[in-house]
Amino acid sequence: MRKLIYGMNVSLDGYIAAPGDDIGWSVPSDELFQYWSDRLQATDLSLYGRKLWQMMCPYWPTVAQQPGATPAEAGFARRWRDMPKVVFSSTLGQVDWNTRLVSGEAVAEIARLKAEDGGPMDIGGATLAAAAMRAGLIDEYVLATAPVLVGGGTPFFTALDDWVNLKLVETRTLPGDVVLTRYETRR
Numbered sequence: 001m002r003k004l005i006y007g008m009n010v011s012l013d014g015y016i017a018a019p020g021d022d023i024g025w026s027v028p029s030d031e032l033f034q035y036w037s038d039r040l041q042a043t044d045l046s047l048y049g050r051k052l053w054q055m056m057c058p059y060w061p062t063v064a065q066q067p068g069a070t071p072a073e074a075g076f077a078r079r080w081r082d083m084p085k086v087v088f089s090s091t092l093g094q095v096d097w098n099t100r101l102v103s104g105e106a107v108a109e110i111a112r113l114k115a116e117d118g119g120p121m122d123i124g125g126a127t128l129a130a131a132a133m134r135a136g137l138i139d140e141y142v143l144a145t146a147p148v149l150v151g152g153g154t155p156f157f158t159a160l161d162d163w164v165n166l167k168l169v170e171t172r173t174l175p176g177d178v179v180l181t182r183y184e185t186r187r
Helices: 030-041 048-055 060-065 071-081 106-115 127-132
Strands: 004-011 016-017 043-051 087-090 099-102 121-124 138-147 164-172 178-185
Touching: 004 030, 004 127, 030 071, 030 138, 030 164, 043 048, 043 099, 043 106, 043 127, 048 087, 048 127, 060 071, 087 106, 106 127, 121 127, 121 164, 138 164
Parallel strands: 004 121, 004 138, 043 087, 043 121, 087 099
Antiparallel strands: 004 016, 138 178, 164 178
16 A cells, blocks of 8 residues: 655645745745655655646746756756656646546545555645545645744645544754654554
8 A cells, every 4th residue: 555645835824825826935945855856756656736736837847948957956857757647637638747637536546546556655735635634545744844924825734524643753954944844644
């Protein structure tokens, strides 16, 4: 069975984006960028909601050709392009970059993918992650908490019907006073 990991940059008050989908506050340091890049390297499959996919796909496939792209960005872009991905959307007609589109029931497909043999999967996009969270499918949470209060926007966590007990498995402070925490779900 695969492990499903939900991780993102988050404000101290719990948001992954400020109002208006503003993520300008969450620009990662080189060390945090490398952490996310290393995690991508260790991931077998990435699951995306439509909004996150539409934010990532215009940028990462061509970033290596952009003036000023760093070797770290080029490496991340290469891994991202080559990584098998699944996008969940009922409105998109097609996807590119080694990606499969699923327009049906997301939770059932995530559970099916989780039951397969293979390495870890990551999940991104607040709406998609919320559905997986409510269904009890997430095995690990990774938060890179920035020292900023944005006052509203898109929350990292969703409202739940039941408690989810977690075990802290990693914590460290990164440049810019970002605190990285990683929790496993206790089952």
